[in-house]
Amino acid sequence: MATLNLQHIDKIYDNNVQAVFDFNLDVKDGELIVLVGPSGCGKSTTLRMVAGLEDISAGKLLLDGKDITATPAKDRDMAMVFQSYALYGHMTIYENMAFSLTLRKENPNVIHKKVLAAAEILGLTSQLNKKPAQLSGGQRQRVAMGRSIVRNPKVFLFDEPLSNLDAKLRGATRREILLLHKRLQATMLYVTHDQTEALTLADRIVCMSMGHVQQVGTPLELYDSPANVFVASFIGLPPMNFYDVRVDGGKLVGEGFQVSLTEEEKHTLRAYNNKEITLGVRPENIVEGTDVPVTVSSNENLGMNTLVHGHIGGAKGVRISAKLKGWRDYKVGDAASFTFDRKHFFDKETTNAIKGGG
Amino acid sequence: MTTEERTIQRDRMRFIKNSMSANLAYLGILFNVFYFVSLYKSDVDTYYYNYLIGISIVYNLVFMLAVFLASEGVKNYKRNYSYVLAVIGLAQIVRIFIIPTQAHGATTIVNGASVVVMQDAQFTRILIYLAVSAGCLIGSAVVNFIRCGELEAHLKSLGTQGA
Numbered sequence: 151m152a153t154l155n156l157q158h159i160d161k162i163y164d165n166n167v168q169a170v171f172d173f174n175l176d177v178k179d180g181e182l183i184v185l186v187g188p189s190g191c192g193k194s195t196t197l198r199m200v201a202g203l204e205d206i207s208a209g210k211l212l213l214d215g216k217d218i219t220a221t222p223a224k225d226r227d228m229a230m231v232f233q234s235y236a237l238y239g240h241m242t243i244y245e246n247m248a249f250s251l252t253l254r255k256e257n258p259n260v261i262h263k264k265v266l267a268a269a270e271i272l273g274l275t276s277q278l279n280k281k282p283a284q285l286s287g288g289q290r291q292r293v294a295m296g297r298s299i300v301r302n303p304k305v306f307l308f309d310e311p312l313s314n315l316d317a318k319l320r321g322a323t324r325r326e327i328l329l330l331h332k333r334l335q336a337t338m339l340y341v342t343h344d345q346t347e348a349l350t351l352a353d354r355i356v357c358m359s360m361g362h363v364q365q366v367g368t369p370l371e372l373y374d375s376p377a378n379v380f381v382a383s384f385i386g387l388p389p390m391n392f393y394d395v396r397v398d399g400g401k402l403v404g405e406g407f408q409v410s411l412t413e414e415e416k417h418t419l420r421a422y423n424n425k426e427i428t429l430g431v432r433p434e435n436i437v438e439g440t441d442v443p444v445t446v447s448s449n450e451n452l453g454m455n456t457l458v459h460g461h462i463g464g465a466k467g468v469r470i471s472a473k474l475k476g477w478r479d480y481k482v483g484d485a486a487s488f489t490f491d492r493k494h495f496f497d498k499e500t501t502n503a504i505k506g507g508g
Numbered sequence: 509m510t511t512e513e514r515t516i517q518r519d520r521m522r523f524i525k526n527s528m529s530a531n532l533a534y535l536g537i538l539f540n541v542f543y544f545v546s547l548y549k550s551d552v553d554t555y556y557y558n559y560l561i562g563i564s565i566v567y568n569l570v571f572m573l574a575v576f577l578a579s580e581g582v583k584n585y586k587r588n589y590s591y592v593l594a595v596i597g598l599a600q601i602v603r604i605f606i607i608p609t610q611a612h613g614a615t616t617i618v619n620g621a622s623v624v625v626m627q628d629a630q631f632t633r634i635l636i637y638l639a640v641s642a643g644c645l646i647g648s649a650v651v652n653f654i655r656c657g658e659l660e661a662h663l664k665s666l667g668t669q670g671a
Contacts, residue, residue: 244523258524259516265523278523 152304159209187358229298406463430494436472439489532648533579539641597645
């Protein structure tokens with residue numbers, strides 16, 4: 151397939167609003183990269199620049215080492231799958247999938263082979279004579295993918311393809327995209343605001359905020375070693391708890407609680423003794439213990455886990471969310487006591503992770 | 509064409525409409541329109557004002573409706589519409605011998621002078637229009653008939669393979 155290099159890419163609109171700042175990324179051959187971030191962070195703009203649907207204000211875009219920054223979209227050999235499917239309602243599924251090749255005046259027999267092969271991959275063979283209106287949302291999205299597959303492009307681009315689907319269908323289609331990627335071994339760029347999609351699909355994730363890349367890494371890296379408070383708060387559900395704490399020798403002292411540090415943590419925080427830092431704790435890293443007294447405000451049983459919300463100290467203390475293993479039956483106002491199993495440390499001024507934390 | 513190409517071409521018929529037959533049928537309608545426009549614009553006083561021209565007008569309307577419906581049928585490989593189109597195509601040939609042939613040999617009085625109802629040039633033109641219309645309709649019927657046979661055989665072979 152192809153490698154893709156985005157070098158120092160900026161996007162500045164005519165009204166001088168800058169949507170993307172110095173975007174750098176090297177996409178390896180056959181890699182599935184997910185751009186994730188909240189609405190307005192510049193992820194779709196970046197994808198559209200790669201597709202050629204938006205001009206690149208500054209920087210370079212290389213496909214297989216060849217500069218395609220100024221190449222028109224039609225000559226980039228990339229296929230894009232949109233959230234809205236963009237299917238032709240008056241054409242059958244077969245005709246929709248064959249359309250781009252028909253426009254290129256390819257041999258009808260070759261088109262036929264490619265369409266049947268794509269339909270087979272996507273499980274659409276029995277739907278080829280139907281019109282898009284006769285298909286479910288998930289099937290329509292598969293047709294949109296099929297239309298890309300038949301073109302055999304160098305790079306596949308997905309712009310929030312699952313956003314129109316309900317939760318169940320989203321999960322199923324997500325698995326299909328993953329299988330498709332494994333089967334085609336294609337280079338793919340995938341945009342989503344859904345962190346679950348990002349974590350489950352990506353070989354590597356690019357987490358963005360306000361037009362800036364916050365972190366690039368594998369899903370585990372982003373979850374386990376977030377680069378800053380933004381990434382830590384964005385990746386993970388329920389989101390991470392954050393507390394302002396003071397490093398006091400072998401312990402951290404926060405509002406209404408104090409927790410002791412391991413030797414490794416002490417070493418990590420050696421430069422921060424007697425200084426304030428931000429402590430991050432994922433809800434799933436909280437267990438019942440003795441360090442943090444909590445007044446429970448709600449108890450949500452999820453089957454395998456229980457989500458317990460409360461306030462540290464009294465009812466007016468800082469909020470805490472804990473995802474405890476098993477079934478719990480805390481009542482509102484109950485006193486509980488937790489311990490932080492695993493901690494993340496962030497510099498209070500820069501919000502960057504304190505290296506070696508955890 | 510290799511056997512594989514032929515097989516693929518047949519397999520394509522499962523998903524691609526028979527647009528050749530449908531387009532031929534549309535052409536049949538178009539040339540019929542040329543025919544009756546040519547005929548009705550003739551300036552020979554009241555020569556054509558008789559029951560035959562009434563029937564002709566009604567037939568043209570029915571013709572257009574029937575051929576259009578048949579074109580949709582053949583588009584979807586319905587064999588029976590081949591018979592419909594073939595009969596209508598043959599009827600176009602027969603029509604040459606009704607109004608055009610009668611008018612071609614006739615004279616009428618216009619403003620006290622004897623006038624030839626249909627000159628050779630107009631007759632030739634009308635003849636061509638009806639003949640081409642008939643050819644298109646019969647062609648459409650034949651193409652559809654052959655393709656229906658091929659598709660049927662192909663589907664049968666797919667069924668056998670599936671079993």
